[in-house]
Amino acid sequence: MRDRIQEALKHSKADYTEIRIEEKETTRVAFRGKDLELANANIDKGGIVRCLIKNKGWGVATFNNLDDLLNKVDQAYQCAQVVSVPEPIELVPVEPINQVTTVTMERDFRDVSLAEKKALAERYNEVMRGHSDKIIDTQSFYADTFTHLTLANSEGTYIEQEKPAVVLASLAIARDGDNVQQAHETMALPQGFEYVLDKDELARKAAQKAVELLDAKPVKAGQYPVVIDQMLAGVFIHEAFGHLSEADFVYENPQAREMMTLGRRFGKGILNVYDDGSIPNLRGTTLYDDEGIPGRRNWLIKDGVLVGRLHSRQTAAKMGEKATGNARAINYRFPPIVRMTSTAIDNGATSFEDMIKDIKLGIYACDAYGGQTQLENFSFSSGYAYMIRDGKIAEMVKDVILAGNLFTTLENIDAIGNDFKWDNAGGGCGKGNQYPLPVTCGSPHIRIQNVVIGGE
Amino acid sequence: MDILTQLKKQAEQVEVLNLQNEKTTVEFEANQLKTCTVAETKGTAVRVIRKGRLGFAASTDDTVMNKLAANALESAAYGDEALFSFADPKPAPIVQTFDKTVADLPIARLVEIGKEILDIVMPVEPDARCNISLERSITSASIRNQKGLDVSYQTTPLSIGLEIDRIEGDDVLIMYDQLGTTVWEENYLEFARRLVEQLKMARTITTIKPGKMPVLFTPTGTLTLALPLSYGLNGKEVYKGTSPMATKVGEKLFDEKLTILDDGTLDGKFASASYDDEGVPRKCNTLVGGGVLKGFIYDLKTAAQSGVESTGNASRGLFNPPEPSFTSLVVQPGNTALKDILAGIDEGILVENVLGLGQGNIISGAFSNPLALAFKIEKGEIVGRVKDMSIAGNIYDLLKNVSAVSREAQWVYNTFYAPYILIPEMNVAGKN
Numbered sequence: 001m002r003d004r005i006q007e008a009l010k011h012s013k014a015d016y017t018e019i020r021i022e023e024k025e026t027t028r029v030a031f032r033g034k035d036l037e038l039a040n041a042n043i044d045k046g047g048i049v050r051c052l053i054k055n056k057g058w059g060v061a062t063f064n065n066l067d068d069l070l071n072k073v074d075q076a077y078q079c080a081q082v083v084s085v086p087e088p089i090e091l092v093p094v095e096p097i098n099q100v101t102t103v104t105m106e107r108d109f110r111d112v113s114l115a116e117k118k119a120l121a122e123r124y125n126e127v128m129r130g131h132s133d134k135i136i137d138t139q140s141f142y143a144d145t146f147t148h149l150t151l152a153n154s155e156g157t158y159i160e161q162e163k164p165a166v167v168l169a170s171l172a173i174a175r176d177g178d179n180v181q182q183a184h185e186t187m188a189l190p191q192g193f194e195y196v197l198d199k200d201e202l203a204r205k206a207a208q209k210a211v212e213l214l215d216a217k218p219v220k221a222g223q224y225p226v227v228i229d230q231m232l233a234g235v236f237i238h239e240a241f242g243h244l245s246e247a248d249f250v251y252e253n254p255q256a257r258e259m260m261t262l263g264r265r266f267g268k269g270i271l272n273v274y275d276d277g278s279i280p281n282l283r284g285t286t287l288y289d290d291e292g293i294p295g296r297r298n299w300l301i302k303d304g305v306l307v308g309r310l311h312s313r314q315t316a317a318k319m320g321e322k323a324t325g326n327a328r329a330i331n332y333r334f335p336p337i338v339r340m341t342s343t344a345i346d347n348g349a350t351s352f353e354d355m356i357k358d359i360k361l362g363i364y365a366c367d368a369y370g371g372q373t374q375l376e377n378f379s380f381s382s383g384y385a386y387m388i389r390d391g392k393i394a395e396m397v398k399d400v401i402l403a404g405n406l407f408t409t410l411e412n413i414d415a416i417g418n419d420f421k422w423d424n425a426g427g428g429c430g431k432g433n434q435y436p437l438p439v440t441c442g443s444p445h446i447r448i449q450n451v452v453i454g455g456e
Numbered sequence: 457m458d459i460l461t462q463l464k465k466q467a468e469q470v471e472v473l474n475l476q477n478e479k480t481t482v483e484f485e486a487n488q489l490k491t492c493t494v495a496e497t498k499g500t501a502v503r504v505i506r507k508g509r510l511g512f513a514a515s516t517d518d519t520v521m522n523k524l525a526a527n528a529l530e531s532a533a534y535g536d537e538a539l540f541s542f543a544d545p546k547p548a549p550i551v552q553t554f555d556k557t558v559a560d561l562p563i564a565r566l567v568e569i570g571k572e573i574l575d576i577v578m579p580v581e582p583d584a585r586c587n588i589s590l591e592r593s594i595t596s597a598s599i600r601n602q603k604g605l606d607v608s609y610q611t612t613p614l615s616i617g618l619e620i621d622r623i624e625g626d627d628v629l630i631m632y633d634q635l636g637t638t639v640w641e642e643n644y645l646e647f648a649r650r651l652v653e654q655l656k657m658a659r660t661i662t663t664i665k666p667g668k669m670p671v672l673f674t675p676t677g678t679l680t681l682a683l684p685l686s687y688g689l690n691g692k693e694v695y696k697g698t699s700p701m702a703t704k705v706g707e708k709l710f711d712e713k714l715t716i717l718d719d720g721t722l723d724g725k726f727a728s729a730s731y732d733d734e735g736v737p738r739k740c741n742t743l744v745g746g747g748v749l750k751g752f753i754y755d756l757k758t759a760a761q762s763g764v765e766s767t768g769n770a771s772r773g774l775f776n777p778p779e780p781s782f783t784s785l786v787v788q789p790g791n792t793a794l795k796d797i798l799a800g801i802d803e804g805i806l807v808e809n810v811l812g813l814g815q816g817n818i819i820s821g822a823f824s825n826p827l828a829l830a831f832k833i834e835k836g837e838i839v840g841r842v843k844d845m846s847i848a849g850n851i852y853d854l855l856k857n858v859s860a861v862s863r864e865a866q867w868v869y870n871t872f873y874a875p876y877i878l879i880p881e882m883n884v885a886g887k888n
Contacts, residue, residue: 026775033696035761040531042775043515043523046497060493064516079492082563086488118534137696173698173819178852180698180820221848221885252486253585255623333495370815375621375628379812379826379846399816403826403846454824454846454885 001066001150002158008069009154014051014059014077016091018153020290021047021066022332024145027109029118031125031140039118046332051076054090057083062333090317096156097292103162105192109144112193117142120196124203128172131207134214136180139171140203142196157292165189165283165438167426168196170203174210181216181398183209183383184369186426188283188438209384216398219385219453225362226402226451227355230421232382234441235368237273238343238429240378240406241266245275245300245308246326246338246431247315259376264306267410270348273301275310277325277341282422284342284440286325291336295325312338330434337432344442348416355415355447362388363453365400376406379454401454409448417444459502459521464602466529467506471542471601471734475499475774477593482566484588487574489567499774502528503542510538512777540760542601548730548737552723557640558612559594566590573618573648580652587619599735607731611638615870618648620655627843629658631809631829633676636870639724654808657831662840664832666886670804670859671847671879672797672833675866677807678874680825682785684818684851685716689743691754691769691780695762698819700852701749708748711858713790716744718753720768720783726870727771727783734770734778741767755780787874790861797860797878799836805884806831806838807847824848845886854879 005019023045030038046064049072053059059080061072109117125140147163169186185206189195228236243249250256277286277295286295291313299307311319312327315338327336356364367383385400386393421442428436463470481493501514502524511532515524570588577586591614598608616635622628633651635644673681693699701709720738722728732738734756742750754762755770755778771781810825826846831838862876 036534036536038512038531038777039534040512041527042513043517043520043527044775045515045517057489058491060491060495062493062495062497064496064498064518075494079494079563082482082492082567083489085490114530114534137698173696175697178700178820180700181817182819221846221883223887252488253621253623255583259623333497335491335493370812372812372815374630374811374828375623377628377811377826377828379815381812381816381824399822399824399848401812401816401824401846401848403811405844452844452846452885452887454826454848 004069005150005152008073009152011070012051012073012077012154014080015054016052016154017073018050018151018291019047019069020332021150022147024147026143026145027114027117029121029142031121031138033137036118039114047072048332048335049073049076050335051080052089052091053080054088055085056080057085057089058335059083060335089314091313092316092323094293094313094323097288097294098158099288100160101162101287103164105164107193109164109166109193110146124168124170124199127200127203128170128207131204132174132211134174134176134211135172135207136175137173139169141167141169143167151290151292153292159288159292161288163190164192166191166193166196168199168202169426170206172207172210174214176214179214181210181213183213187424188426189424190281190283190285212396213384213398216396218399219363219397221454223450223452225359225447225449227362227364227388227445227447229366229445230419230443231423231425232365232368232380233345233443233446234423235371236380237345237443238340238439238441239371239373239380241273241410242275242340242343243373244375244406245310246340247309247311247319248338250309251315251318260306260309262306262308265304266301266306266407267304267413269304270416271301271304271410271413272346273344274299274346275326275340275343279342282342282440283424283438284340286328286341289325289327289336290329291327293323293325293327295341298324310338310340312336328437330437334434337434339431339437340429340439342422342440342442345416345444345446347418347420347444349418350415351418352445355417355445356388356393357391359388360390363397363400364388364393365402378406379403402451403454404452409451412449413446414449415447417446420444459500459525460600463502463504463525463528467504467532469505469542469602471503471599473501474598476596479591479593480563480566482563482570482590484570484574484586486585486587487578489570492563500524501774503777504528504532505538506532508537509533509535511535514775516774540756542603543605543735543756544603545605546737549721551721551728551730551738553609553611553638553729555612555639558592558614558638561592561614566592569616569644572645576645576648577620577652581620581622581655583622585621589617591615599731601735605735607735609729609731611729613638613726616644618651620651622655627661631655634869636726637724638726654829657838658829658841660840662832662842664803664805664842666845666884668881668883670801671882671884672801672804672806673877673879674806674808675874675876676809676868678787678877679813679868679872680807680810680823681851681855681877682787682872682874683814684821684823686782686785687819688821689752691752691758691762693819694752695758700821704749705751706748709852710744710747710855712747713858713861714744714747714855715742715788717742717786717788718769718782718784719786722784725784732768732770733772736766736768736770738768738783753780753782782871785872789863789865789875792860792862794862794864794876797862797876798833801833802835804833805842806833810847821850821852823851845884847882847884849882854882
């Protein structure tokens, strides 16, 4: 294959050509309620050719048939010929990389029988179903994916990577009359089968939360001081701030560029935010991105001030900055675009007790249950939440949706916890048509003043 | 050997789906033509029932058909008991989903359409930033099974998506609309003109005092109400017992002005076809008639689990087995002219778009969303855009009493057709 890829690259008439070949095998087991929905294996194999003609633009061809790479290179080149950009597209110069990586898993999931995987998902399903007779529906999901990825370009880069991933998810739905509530717990890591064993606690927690939510009252709409847990804080910084740090959002948009001017104050001095693809064994780990750039730590906010952003080679060249290792694609059907890897609010100094002790009436919101941002406006629902009354965690409340303006909200963060945690949740990030991309979010507890909470 | 013939020897029932797709995409980013993509996908998915148990496997690698067959059989060895059998060959309605005009659209013409759209937007809003994605596919699908079912069809989905971003100081407005069709549409620029009209309307910013008020949902805004409802109308949720409507067929749950259908036989719509994704004829199914719950949507598996017939609503991608899914969800237009509805509102809001559609506990019918694009209605007139407000409620309460359903209705993203719906009183939250 290596020879054929290199021959096709040599054949290309474009200024820059890149070929990515992906071979992926996935095994999934899914229970829903008492029924097994799925226990199977899928095979996905395909490739993408991307050609750049500098004063024209990008042409892309994706395919399943790998027999005729030369023809695919021609096709991508023809596509690029159609395009016409007003200014030539440049790519920031980088050193070519030659690297073949292999992984070893403590227990390779490819050697584990489907029977054992099914038994595992079934066991976690039974933990939920057996928790309470109020649990009327469950979803217990196991998946493993082994990907062999080859990336080569006309500048001499050739990288082969092996990427394992295991995912567990438990969703419990509880019902009491017309009152239906749900809670979920997920985890995912680029590791072996050993990681998903003995996770009864995960399933139990989902069931327990769903049942507890039946008795929770809807939160009263209004403005509150809000303490958010590590998971929600991580998702918040990823969704509400991280996406604005992706340079493709600003590089051709003067207003957005002004909004994201480096040096602009984004929060109090206690706030520090980074994205880092080089931290090993996280779901967002990106040792090499899909342009072959090594992952590294990129500080985005330091001491409350915006100091950096995330790039592809194209956005970096356009803005006169360095490549950051953030050009990623979910699979061979897509070209890479600027994406996050593992994004975090850095650890602070305040203990959880100190954070809540002065709050007379507030909300402790935990876990993220979806959300959306539109530039600086965001909306997130928390999985579950509690009132804070007179400095103490009080009754559980439901339907807590945080909404607001990013800049005001970041400015209103007035305490950062000393209990940093990476959240190894499954799922992933969506941008354009590309979903789900594996990413990781991390944070300590944080406190935000004057948050608008929606509700009836 | 053909995989159907091969597997028939090893299993009681076999179903083979072949999918082939050729897609051409032209993308404008920030008003500039940036990328052109040609994508070819080809794959095979197999379902088998062996010793009464269901198995599934799929592959895009056509050099490993033996492994695909082995994977399907292994999946069946651990699969759940199958209570259903694959589709019987049956006659189906004729539905137009293929159009040579669309199939033959050259890349150059797609580029031209993108430029025509820019010519509509830019003169009105020179500072706007448009992202336009023009996508034309030719999809072929064939479904065969051991009963002799052998159906195949071609569709030509064309979608033109337009996102307009406008940033003025701290005011950010992002608007999106899309044309979707499988049959060439002469008025292909209509959606872009409508979006520009909204953009103009959104220039005036005004305020409204939060509190209880009438809320008028536009066809796009109606998605906020329809999404939780569609969960409850899915036969799978009914079978699982999570639908709040599970046991209520025949009961009057909603205002009598509401009639809701799912119609898989409409020409030109993305999910329309003669057959669904497991070879059952597509149909038009009434789900709510005059406020009374009439039924749910099912595929073969969930229908058998529930002791009913499939409604022809199976839908699947290559890598997943079928699930019941909506085709075109249609809320029937009502009797009141939009201008009369507006005239009757002294003070209220018009909701076009919300943020975070579908977030929260929508199974229970609840929604709670900030308003992404909404307007103030004052003495029957739309007077300006309101910001930083949110709505929340439960559709099973709100839709019991609807003040008006408009005569005018509109397609939203090709899969949803709805009129304007007026809710007499809802809480609208915001900063005072």
